[in-house]
Amino acid sequence: MRFTPNLICNRDDIELAKRSDVVQGKMDSQRIVIAVDLDYFFAQCEEVRNPELKKKPLVICVFSGRTEISGAVSTANYVARKLGVRSGMPIANAKKLLSQNKESVFLPVDQDYYQTVSERLMQTIRSFSAIFEQVSVDEAFIDISAVIGNDFEVAAKLGKTVKQEIYRQEKLTCSVGVGPNKLMAKMAADFEKPDGLTIIRPNQVKAFLKPMPVRKLLGIGPKHEQKMEQLGIGTIEDLSKFDTGALSDAFGKNLGPHFKNLAQGLDDDPVRQRPVEQLSRIVTLKEDADSFWFEEDLRPLAADISDRLISLGLKCRAIGIVGITSELKTRSKAKTLTHPINSSVLILRNSAELFRDLFSSLATEHVRLRRAGIRVSVLSSEELGEEESEEQSTLTSFLSS
DNA sequence: AACAAGGGTTTAG
């Protein structure tokens, strides 16, 4: 079976595609979703900036600052991947793998640059449908049902057009998937990786999923895979036939049935822009800390989170800290405030207090911290928060006491 | 019973 068509789109199709004035009808039964996933995004951005890099192994690194080379690989181009470099890998390991190749290049992430490119890309993708969801800096969904109707052949052309338009504007390649929902669109995009275009029509869903290992399903990682293996589940087909009750027992009341739906290619999650729910920043400390003497390391984190809250017009009513121990275990503490805040000073004061708490526990365990971070959540619009109900309940409890 | 809060885990990119 083949999933990849080869069709060219004309000018009329583009104009048709741009018609976002069509109402988002409740034709829930037949959706067409497109997933766009930029190829090795950070590294490809660097290649566009300096085409010399295209032939060389290129590794984009997050340097932690502990030593000259400590840190992890963010992403790498396909030349480096062919030699075994993977994202998440320690930089030192990547250096070892590429030590024979004098051409290889290691660059630090340039988040601002990628962000600027990303914003232009998202504008372009969005111009194809108003029903749009940005998933990450380099990934997005559009729901084109209202724009195109229920015709996968037209959708295939539109997918091709999206790729061409992105390449024309930014000289970047991407992988595009077209499917009846977000899950299938995403899995289609993953099916053929650099510069791919894959269409999965509703009648192809079962055959597409059937033979795949469960690990390929979105949301099933190494841990879930291992658990499934113990249950005798190897392929997506195995999962789709497994007893729902048993899945609930193994993965929880929510997740168990969810996995079974995914295995059948079912996903009714709508394409929509999701509100920001939390903001966080974390740093690696110069040396592992066994007491709270690094308030200076925290100050820039608090300032950055405060800046972001303010520029989004938000305040937070919950604040938390995260610590990563020397053994790479995660420890966290959080508290809810009576009143929403966004100032750097208050964020710092509250997180410092939580860190003192955390260290009193860690001291008795003789555990030290390698990394320390701040997280804020329960975000509300700066103007109209849930102020009214807050006042109300305070008053009520006061009167009834 | 329903919901909030707090702490941990898993996934994804």
Added chain:
DNA sequence: TCATCTAAACCCTTGTT
């Protein structure tokens, strides 16, 4: 030997209404 950073979703437990 070395192990980044950000964000979401879920799980479980405990406490309140």
